[in-house]
Amino acid sequence: MRRVAVFSNMYPSERHPTFGIFVKNQVELLRSKGLEVDVIVIDEPGKGKVATLKKYMTWFLRSIGYLLRNKKQVSLTHAHYAFPTGVLSLMGKKLFGIPYVVTVHGGDIDKMAAKSERIAKSTRNILQKADAVIVVGERLKRDVIDRFGVKEENVHVMSMGVNTDVFKPMPKEEARKELTIPSGEKLLLFVGNMIEAKGVLDLVDAFKKVQHAHPEAALHLIGSSKDVGFMEKLAKRLLSNDVRISHQEPLQQKEVAKWIAAADVFVLPSHHEGFGLVALEAMAVGTTVVGTDVGGLSFLLGNEAGILVEPKNPDSLAAGLNLALEEPSDTRQKIAEEKVAEHTYDVIAQRLTAIYDDVSKGKNSK
Incomplete structure (x- = not known):
C-alpha cells in the first residue's frame, strides 16, 4: 500500500470544523480508496504575530521530525498551498529524495507570492522542483506556467471535488x-x-x-x-x-x-x-x-x-x-x-491517484 504524507497549513478541528475542510475531505477520499495517508497540519487559525510564528515553527519542526522517522516508508508528499507548505515537501525531496505534489489553491499565488520578492522566489522554486503541480482552476494554470516557469506538461487542472453524497438536490x-x-x-x-x-x-x-x-x-x-x-x-x-x-x-x-x-x-x-x-x-x-x-x-x-x-x-x-x-x-x-x-469525488480520486502513480514511478522526476 502506498503511503502519502499530506502537509497543509489549513485543516479542520473540533473547535474549527470548516478551517481547510476541503483538504480533510480529500484526505478522507484517498483513504476510502485504500491509500495510507498521514496528515501533518495546522488545525488552529490562531491570532497575532507571536502566536502565528510559534504555530508555524512548531509545525515545521513536527514535519521534519515526521520525515526523519518515515523517510523510507513514504512514497510521496502532497503539499496544499505552494508557500509556506511547499517548503516542507521541497525539504523532504532535497534531504531524503521523497518526490512531491503541490496543489495551488489561488491565494498562495495571488496574495502570498505578491508579498515580497523572497516569497515569490521561494514559490517559484517550490513549483519548479515539484514532481507534479495541481491547480484548482484554468487561470491558475496559466499563472504557474507564465509567471513561475513551470513546464506545462507538469501542470494538472483539477478541483478539490464535490461530495455529491452531501451536496445533492433536496426539495x-x-x-x-x-x-x-x-x-x-x-x-x-x-x-x-x-x-x-x-x-x-x-x-x-x-x-x-x-x-x-x-x-x-x-x-x-x-x-x-x-x-x-x-x-x-x-x-x-x-x-x-x-x-x-x-x-x-x-x-x-x-x-x-x-x-x-x-x-x-x-x-x-x-x-x-x-x-x-x-x-x-x-x-x-x-x-x-x-x-x-x-x-x-x-x-x-x-x-x-x-x-x-x-x-x-x-x-x-x-x-x-x-x-x-x-x-x-x-x-x-x-x-x-x-x-x-466533471468534479465528482470518484472522478477526482481517479485523477489524483493516477498523478500519484506517475510521481511514485518517477515519470515526472527532475
Whole structure:
C-alpha cells in the first residue's frame, strides 16, 4: 500500500470544523480508496504575530521530525498551498529524495507570492522542483506556467471535488420547513469568509437594489467573522443602506447543503477566486449561482452554467441577482449538472491517484 504524507497549513478541528475542510475531505477520499495517508497540519487559525510564528515553527519542526522517522516508508508528499507548505515537501525531496505534489489553491499565488520578492522566489522554486503541480482552476494554470516557469506538461487542472453524497438536490420546501424560512421569501445566500475580498460589501450594496424590485427578498450570510475590523465596516454599511441581512457563523457541511437547497439564488461576489468550490457545491444541490467573472468562477459558471457578473460592481451584481430571481432556466440547470459531473469525488480520486502513480514511478522526476 502506498503511503502519502499530506502537509497543509489549513485543516479542520473540533473547535474549527470548516478551517481547510476541503483538504480533510480529500484526505478522507484517498483513504476510502485504500491509500495510507498521514496528515501533518495546522488545525488552529490562531491570532497575532507571536502566536502565528510559534504555530508555524512548531509545525515545521513536527514535519521534519515526521520525515526523519518515515523517510523510507513514504512514497510521496502532497503539499496544499505552494508557500509556506511547499517548503516542507521541497525539504523532504532535497534531504531524503521523497518526490512531491503541490496543489495551488489561488491565494498562495495571488496574495502570498505578491508579498515580497523572497516569497515569490521561494514559490517559484517550490513549483519548479515539484514532481507534479495541481491547480484548482484554468487561470491558475496559466499563472504557474507564465509567471513561475513551470513546464506545462507538469501542470494538472483539477478541483478539490464535490461530495455529491452531501451536496445533492433536496426539495426546497422541505429544506425551508426545517430551517423555518417562509415559503414566499426570495432567499439569496452567501457562504464564505466574511472579508472584503469575498465581495460582501458589494453584495450589501447590490441587495438594496434587489429589494427595490423584490421587497420579499432576504439575504443570509454564512461565514467566519474573525476579522473584527471588517465586521465593524459591514455593520456601518448595513446601517447606511437601511437593509436587514442575517448572518451566522460557519456550519457543518450538511447544514450548509440544506441552506443552499432552501435558497432561490446562491451568490459568490469574490474579487478573486482560485476555483470557487462552494459555487460548485451549490450547483450540485441545484440552486442557481450568481458569481463574479474572476479566476476559476469564469470557467465554472461559463457557458451559462451560472450567471457571471462584473467584480466590484454592485449594479452588475444586482442585475445578475434579479435575472436569477426572475428568469429561472432549465437549460442553465442542465449545464450546471454536466459541470458537476466533471468534479465528482470518484472522478477526482481517479485523477489524483493516477498523478500519484506517475510521481511514485518517477515519470515526472527532475
